[in-house]
Amino acid sequence: MSYTALIVEDEYLAAEELRKMLVAHSEVEVLGIADALPAAIEQIQRLKPQLLFLDINLRGASGFDLLEQLDEAPLVIFITAYDQYAIKAFEVSALDYLLKPINPQRLAEAIEKLKKQLLPEEANPTRLSIDKRIFIKDGEQCFFVPLAEVFLIESVGNYARMYYGNNKPLLHKSLNYLEEKLPASHFFRANRQHILNIEYIQNIQAYFNNTLMVDLPGGRKVEISQRQSVKFKEWMGI
CATH class of the missing domain: 3.40.50.2300 (Response regulator)
Known part of the structure; x- marks a missing residue:
């Protein structure tokens, strides 16, 4: 090879x-x-x-x-x-x-x-595969972030904070940009502020006004908006 x-x-x-x-x-x-x-x-x-x-x-x-x-x-x-x-x-x-x-x-x-x-080659050039890593320089700290370990991405203005393990570096990319790049097989846009990795959902429950609340690692909770809840249910078959 x-x-x-x-x-x-x-x-x-x-x-x-x-x-x-x-x-x-x-x-x-x-x-x-x-x-x-x-x-x-x-x-x-x-x-x-x-x-x-x-x-x-x-x-x-x-x-x-x-x-x-x-x-x-x-x-x-x-x-x-x-x-x-x-x-x-x-x-x-x-x-x-x-x-x-x-x-x-x-x-x-x-x-x-x-x-x-060596990681496998990307099959779809328009999106990253789940086994890829991205590099983040956050201040003086540098990270190679494995996408498979990211359980939550949160919008911070024009930037995005990526949560994996006990780390939460800030990436100089917008949430909208990441939504177009992340593998759709694993990452779901929950609302305007968050994208979550469905592999890390620990619990799902009905919430106010036909929304859903999901539990993620570290005690974090993310509300899936009413519009996205419909898509999420169809996607997950629930």
Whole structure:
């Protein structure tokens, strides 16, 4: 099985050296090299690589800035000369973290992790699949958020707060935007303020004016509006 990758590195010699090292790993197909954030975004959107070899320090930006601008996060192997970024990189669940100059053995280990953890390709390009992850940079914190673990999304002005586990990072996307991107098999628009993951509904009960009230993890309750309650009942067969 082959895997597609994009190298995002602003040092030409370092990028070419990595490309040459990857020749020994025929299962990895390098689609291209991007040396700055705009070029990287354009190539990611056009080529849709499964993996990024991502330099943390880019010209005028950072690898974290790049991830923040993507609708969904590919698997990422961070590459940098500065090991103080290691903790932050793994806080966002990077596949691996390689220090320059890259050690061939460490690269081989990273490729093995790729084989074990690569997620399936998206079948419907207009929506994310439930096994995808999205990257969120909330202040100084960074998160790779597995959609399957998100039980509630709440509108906060033009942003959206995503609840999963004990985390609730703020995503710089609107609820309307997310409604068009999230897998309709799992996420349901309950009202103007909330989208919920039906897999996490713990209880459903009738509420005022033909609405429904659902219980979610952490003691959270969400009211499904009158209009959406009709759709919800039809969808759930209740």
